Amino acid sequence: AQSVAQPEDQVNVAEGNPLTVKCTYSVSGNPYLFWYVQYPNRGLQFLLKYITGDNLVKGSYGFEAEFNKSQTSFHLKKPSALVSDSALYFCAVSRGGRRALTFGSGTRLQVQP
């Protein structure tokens, strides 16, 4: 069985500061890892993914994530947070590109002005 853990329910950061949203995963075989963001009353928007290649992947809106195989982690990062980044962030894993996604419980990011 595959699983995702997002250990923080909420992350608070001041605008302009770097942010990190943590994610660890468990899956058999090579993981397909994803980050999605959910704004109020909106669907899940794709941010970035790791399938293979460089451990640091870059995505939309200046976000990036680092894949760490030994720590089974895929933390989401951004060098300088914006108030508009405030939203609910979900990490997800699958066993293949077309397979079911297993989501973490989500982390609410609050960026204060």
Next chain:
Amino acid sequence: EPEVTQTPSHQVTQMGQEVILRCVPISNHLYFYWYRQILGQKVEFLVSFYNNEISEKSEIFDDQFSVERPDGSNFTLKIRSTKLEDSAMYFCASLTEIQETQYFGPGTRLLVL
């Protein structure tokens, strides 16, 4: 930019009634998915569909649920006899074989009374 659309955005129904949730995937996508998110809980996979067949389903997707692609554009989820615990946000997603990324619709909020 092409988007997954879902109708209705909200639906209220009585326990025991049948509901059909509708999705229009992105036009060149071949794989289709349903997920649900009970309020305050994780996003959970229900079913995936490809080439007019279910390709994967979760334990949640029991005989009460069915999916169909009745024409070239719509993808539907039917719940035959709704229960209180079916109240949730239901998300449709679609995927191209090349990109290996699921794109989500805005969701249908179902409330069973």
